[in-house]
Amino acid sequence: MPIPLLDIQGLTFEVDHHSILDRLDLAVQAGHIHALLGANGSGKTTLAYVLMGCEGYRPSAGRVRLGGTELLPLKMHERARLGLTLAWQEPARFEGVTVREYLSLGKPESNPEPALKQVGLDPDRYLTRRLDKALSGGERHRIELASVLSMKPKLAILDEPAAGIDMLSINHIIGIIRALKDAGGSVLLITHQEEVALIADRASQLCAGRIVFSGNPREAVDHFRGRTCVRCDGEVCGYVRP
Numbered sequence: 001m002p003i004p005l006l007d008i009q010g011l012t013f014e015v016d017h018h019s020i021l022d023r024l025d026l027a028v029q030a031g032h033i034h035a036l037l038g039a040n041g042s043g044k045t046t047l048a049y050v051l052m053g054c055e056g057y058r059p060s061a062g063r064v065r066l067g068g069t070e071l072l073p074l075k076m077h078e079r080a081r082l083g084l085t086l087a088w089q090e091p092a093r094f095e096g097v098t099v100r101e102y103l104s105l106g107k108p109e110s111n112p113e114p115a116l117k118q119v120g121l122d123p124d125r126y127l128t129r130r131l132d133k134a135l136s137g138g139e140r141h142r143i144e145l146a147s148v149l150s151m152k153p154k155l156a157i158l159d160e161p162a163a164g165i166d167m168l169s170i171n172h173i174i175g176i177i178r179a180l181k182d183a184g185g186s187v188l189l190i191t192h193q194e195e196v197a198l199i200a201d202r203a204s205q206l207c208a209g210r211i212v213f214s215g216n217p218r219e220a221v222d223h224f225r226g227r228t229c230v231r232c233d234g235e236v237c238g239y240v241r242p
């Protein structure tokens, strides 16, 4: 195996002495779409926040390297400069700004139109719209993906990019995820949806804050489908607390 782009070893994040991420190991290869499956509450979004360096998400143990650079000592903007980007599940933090402003955050000189077109939204209609409840869930997902596309990230973390999206639009979203890979990026794809996970090159299943399975996406989906319990201590998913 080549040296992974993202190499996570023994990552532990605790709240009130309770491990949300529990000595988690995960490797994402350069150029791969790597799906991360896991039941509600298994720690997927927490992992995304810890990787991004969000406030309040400082791990108590472990190391993370991106392209060989130690990530954990870095601030959020330094991680972004290394090419790490997260598509937020809900871009609510930016409620009220226009789509043009949102897509230009941090890069005011850039033209947001190509990325918007790539996600199937007409710039003439959408650039002046505001990020508010008047946008449908699908439109918000697409705008979030347009934001990620325009960053040309080395590693994009996508948190449920197709949640609540109809079947036809899911195929479009899948096309956008593939475009990130075709542009030379890698993707950590957090998803519950089988049809989305199956586009990955590799997939892992998270249970109670620890990776309990990594393999090809078909095997991982089968593993996940039969095992839906969170923190099951091995009763269902085979995870055994040492």
Ligand SMILES: Nc1ncnc2c1ncn2[C@@H]1O[C@H](COP(=O)(O)OP(=O)(O)OP(=O)(O)O)[C@@H](O)[C@H]1O
Pocket: 015, 020, 038, 039, 040, 041, 042, 043, 044, 045, 046, 047
């Ligand atoms: N800051 C926090 N304080 C307390 N508990 C937290 C905190 N962050 C996460 N948790 C808990 O950690 C667990 C994992 O949450 P997380 O959001 O990472 O799960 P998830 O796998 O993304 O779930 P879902 O599929 O429902 O989005 C949950 O039980 C959650 O309540």
